[in-house]
Amino acid sequence: MDIQLAWLCLIFPFIGVLVTPFLARISTSVMNFGAVFFSFLAAVCALMLFPLLFSAEALPLESQLVWLHTPITVSFGVLVDPLSIIVANVVAVISFFIMVYCVGYMKGDPGIMRFWMLMNAFIGSMLLLVLANNLIIIFIGWKLVGLCSYGLIGFYYRDEKKYWIGGPEPYSFDTPSACGVKAFIVTSVGDMLMLGGILIMYFYAGTFNVLELYQTAPEWIPEMAATPGMIILVSILLIAGPVGKSAQFPLHEWLPEAMSGPGPVSALIHAATMVKSGVFLIARFIPIFYYGYWTAGVDEAMYFFLIVAWIGAITAFLAASQGLVALELKKILAYSTVSQIGYMMLALGVAGFSQDLLVKGYAAGTFHLMSHAMFKACLFLCAGTVIHAAHSIYINDMGALRKFLPYTWLFMGLATLSLIGVPPLPGFWSKEAVLLATLESQHIVLFLIVLVSVIFTAFYSTRYFGMMFHGKQSRHIKQELKKPHNHVHEGYFPQTFACGVLAAGIVIFGLMGMRVEYALYGLFETQLVQDLAHSTVLSVPSFDKTLIMVLSIGSVLIGVIPAYMFYIARKWDADAVYENSRVVQLVHAFLWNRWYINAFYNWLFVKGVMGAARAVAEKVEIAVDTAINRLTPSGVFGLSGISVWFDRKGIDGFLDGMAYHVQNSAGGTLSRLQNGRIQDYLALAVIIALLVCGIIWLS
Structure with a gap:
């Protein structure tokens, strides 16, 4: 029955894709109900799998159907283990509340049928990825997720000006269609590299099945290690896919532009589906490389963990710094997502640094994935309500919205406090677990980088919240209030309901934070140490959790206090500081231009490739012109005549x-x-x- 629930969990959203056009023939209301209903069924099936976590000895469970038997055996099956159960619940449950929110947000949109089909396909593809038992089916789900994201990011493909992002004037804007193409191309780069890594691993292991890869690791890892550099190469290729999908450095530049889609799409991408897929896949690969280093004694396997940890730390710092100066509300939250995913990657990376960190790092990364999904979904849904109410995507066009949007202020405030890491909300507990695992890895530089990222997060979170809901009304809001039949107000009931449920979930989850953390430790100890028979040492923490709490709360205060004085209390003038300091202006320009990384990519890969193509075309044309003129009588045909x-x-x-x-x-x-x-x-x-x-x- 449990396996059947897993099958149904991933099938129901795809059924929703099929029936939506037929329900649309009845009425829009019926179509809306049907689309949400199938996401609800998927959430129910995922929740019914949750009790299995309390009997971890019964896991993993696997069911498969054989597709091909010769010469390559490929099966389509599901794998139910602690990791897949947790992530499937995150995907299905959070997605359901996002779908409820969409009923109000997308009301009256002419492309509503296409929207519902893409949303259900997105959810189903992510559940296929999470529950699949072999790497080929995982990769199919992986690519379907990318395809659906392309359709949703570029949902407003007609590129009407009101849907442009970027700016404000005189800065450049991006159209939705271009943003969708950018996301698809950048993530596909990582996808193809990852496919290469999967195929190389199959060459040595002879199987795509996840459990078989774990169980036969003693046989094929030493064989792979016999070729110098092969394990390093496979590590880089396998990491490239998650780096692209989860928008980690250096393939992180697509995610800020992914904000061109509807607000709920941003919530789905950032909280429940696409960017979490990379974290999930890294967690899937960890047992293989952990065995390679700590049991098989293959030194090259450690590079997998080093690369993941350093990419996570660099990304967390880089993206958080960009959030300090951004003005687009959803883009600030996008930078936040990139940074917080970096925390998860860092935790999973340090899991392999020592034997006693396997369970701690693995649990910390998974715990932060869970808490981030909840508060980030709430943040993006509330942001959608605010943008609809204010008719602007910029936080400097807002101000004093608290009295117009009291419920949104409360819900978004709770989610922001969790993002900052204020106890006892879940963001505090999961961030503290990441910091503890990083400090115990004894890589002090990594720890200091992520600690500075905590300060940046506290500052930009307080900044956007203060500029939106406190202070004086902006000139834009005053103009909106003067327009006839136009007033700033809360969204439709489904929008407020979805945000309220997520905010309540944040509080409840936070109060259970310590218990959840220790439950994950016990759960993953059973899965990683006992079931997979990985040699590990479970030692007493070498650092007191009290020290981590002090450092965490201290870092939060360092970021919150100045931001509060600038943007909420308004006792300090941010504009005066900017105008009177050349250093501040230079730093602001550097961060506003995203460290010039995006400009460099555009110059190298867009302008560079186009320039090279034109140069090659000109050379070819000249060569063909010369050759034809030599072979044909002058004035009879000539190049122009023959070519035409x-x-x-x-x-x-x-x-x-x-x-x-x-x-x-x-x-x-x-x-x-x-x-x-x-x-x-x-x-x-x-x-x-x-x-x-x-x-x-x-x-």
Whole structure:
């Protein structure tokens, strides 16, 4: 029954994709209810798996259907273990409340059917990734997540000016379609590298099955280590995928532009699905490389943990610093997500630094994933309400919104305090667990980097909250209030309800924080040490938790106090400080331009590639011109005559003729399929997938 629940959990959202167009024929209200209902069913199935965590000795559970048996055995199955249960609940439950919020937020949108189909496909793809039992199916879910994110980030693909992000004037803007393409391309770079790592690992292990990879590690890891540098290469390739999907340095520049989609899409990407997939996959790979170093004695395996930890620390610092000066509300929260994912990566990385840190680092990274999902979902949903109310994406266009949005102020305030790390909210406990694991790794530089990131987080969080809800009304808000039939107010009831439930969950989860942390320690000790038989030493912490709490709270105060004086109490003038200090202006410009990393990427990969392409095209044209002029009599044809004739008669004539015959013979059928609507393509893909699964099941 438990395995069947796992199957149903990932299938229900895909069914929602299929039935949405049919429900739309009845009415929009029925379609809305149906789309949310299937996400609700997925959440219920995930919650029914949760009790298995209290009987960890019964895990893992696996069920699979064989797709191919020769020459490569590929199966489609589900794996139910502590990690997949926890992440599946995060995905399904948080996504359900986001879907409830969408009922109010997307009301009246002409693309609502396409939106519901993409949202359910997004949820289903992420659950497929999390619950799959082998790397091929994980990769299929991985790519589907990327495809759905492309459709949702570029949801407003007509690029109407009101949906542009970036700016404000005179700074440049980005269109939704360009943002979607950027996200898809950047993440695909990491995806292809990761696929290479998976295939190399299969070459040595002879299996894609996750449990078999763990169990046969004593056989294939030493064989891989016999080729110098191979384990380092595989480590880099496997890490590249999570680095891209979770927007970690150096593939982090796509996520700030992912804010071009609707508000709930940002919440789904940042809190429950896409960026968490990279953290999940790193956690999946940890037992393999931990065994390689601490049991098999392969020194190269340690590079996996070093790379993950340093990428996480650098990203946490870099993204938090960019959040200090940003003005777009959702972009500030995006920088926050990048930074907080860095915390998770850091914790998972230090898990391999010593034997006694395996369970602590693994549990700390997973704990922060859980707490971050809850408060970040609440933050983005509240941000959507604020942006709708204020009719602006910039926090300097807001101010004194507390009296207009009292519920949103309360809910977003609780989520912001959790992001900052104020006790007893969950962000404090999970961040403290990450700090403790990092300090016990005895890598002081890593610890100091993440501690400075805590200070930055406290500052920019207090800054955006103060500029939005406190102080004086901005000129923009005053103008909005003067417009007829236009007033700043709370969102629809589904929006307020979803935000309220998430805020209540933050408080409850925070009060249970210590118990959850110790429960995770016990749970992962069973999974990683006993079930997988990894040699490890479970020692008493070498650092007192009280010291970590003092350092954590002290860092929060260092960031909060000046931000409070600048943006809430308004006793200090931030504009005066900026105008009177050349150093502050230079630092502000450096951070505003995102360390110039994005500009460098655009120059190298966009302008550089385009420039190289033009140069090559010119060289080829000159070479062809010279060759043809030598072979043909002057004045008979010449290059222009031959090239024009070849282009028009040869290429265009052939293609036009072929198109004419195809159109006459099969155009009617193809036109009904190739109609340019992504929801139809998505439905067709899901139908084919379900048919294949059904045939396999029956056979």
